[in-house]
Amino acid sequence: xxxxxxxxxxxxxLRSIYEGDECFKELSPVSFQYRIGxxxxxxxxxxEISWPETYPQTAPNISMNAFFNNTISLAIKQSILNKLMExxxxxxxxxxxxxLFEYAKDNKELFMxxxxxxxxxxxxxHISIGTHEIVPSSKKxxxxxxxxxxxxxxxADKTDYKGELPRGWNWVDVIKLSKTxxxxxx
Numbered sequence: 001x002x003x004x005x006x007x008x009x010x011x012x013x014l015r016s017i018y019e020g021d022e023c024f025k026e027l028s029p030v031s032f033q034y035r036i037g038x039x040x041x042x043x044x045x046x047x048e049i050s051w052p053e054t055y056p057q058t059a060p061n062i063s064m065n066a067f068f069n070n071t072i073s074l075a076i077k078q079s080i081l082n083k084l085m086e087x088x089x090x091x092x093x094x095x096x097x098x099x100l101f102e103y104a105k106d107n108k109e110l111f112m113x114x115x116x117x118x119x120x121x122x123x124x125x126h127i128s129i130g131t132h133e134i135v136p137s138s139k140k141x142x143x144x145x146x147x148x149x150x151x152x153x154x155x156a157d158k159t160d161y162k163g164e165l166p167r168g169w170n171w172v173d174v175i176k177l178s179k180t181x182x183x184x185x186x
Contacts, residue, residue, distance in 0.1 A: 006056055010095040017098060024101075030055075033066065034101045036108050043112040045069050045080070047104055049097050056095055059088045072112075080104070080111045 011029055018024035023035040030051040037044025046068040050061045062084050064077045087103050088096060104111070147155070159165055 006095060007051055010056070010097060013095070014097060032097060034104070035068070036101075036104050042071070043108070045072055045108075045112070047080075047084070047101065049100060051097075057093055059085070059092065060097065060100075062088070062100070076112065083107070083111065 007030065014024075014032065015026070018034075025033040025035075027033060027048070027050075031048065032050075033046055033048045035044060035046050045064065046066045048063040048066060050063070052058055052061065062081060064072070064081060069077065084100055084104065087100060091099055
């Protein structure tokens with residue numbers, strides 16, 4: 001088979017396998033991204049694979065230069081790319097995009113074991129950056145919304161003695177609607 005036929009078959013397979021998967025993104029018919037890990041996971045990363053004209057007989061282009069990967073150290077990125085390229089050499093000549101994404105998913109912990117985990121937390125106006133060993137601070141107090149006297153009075157006028165809005169407060173006036181009906185009624 002020609003390289004283009006192999007690419008078309010693999011493209012069709014990838015679309016059916018990853019249909020509905022929010023981690024997979026098709027950038028073009030020959031370029032794909034896959035997020036390994038959950039969105040909030042500090043050890044998540046994004047792999048971008050693009051196919052050259054002669055793929056799968058030649059290796060695909062693998063990149064980790066996405067903005068999503070800015071928190072990952074250069075050494076970790078290079079290590080992941082090297083391990084993926086080893087997997088490419090094993091699978092050269094066959095459709096391997098799915099294999100590479102699954103290999104990365106299966107070895108995520110191994111790839112990211114040396115990556116320091118930083119968590120950004122905000123308490124009030126203070127922002128601190130730390131690691132997972134941080135013990136959460138004491139209980140936060142939830143402030144109630146402060147209303148002015150006028151706001152309280154308006155709220156009391158709208159509601160009944162229980163603090164609930166009266167029945168039908170958001171109903172539409174049927175009489176007004178019938179007067180403003182369509183032009184065909186005239």
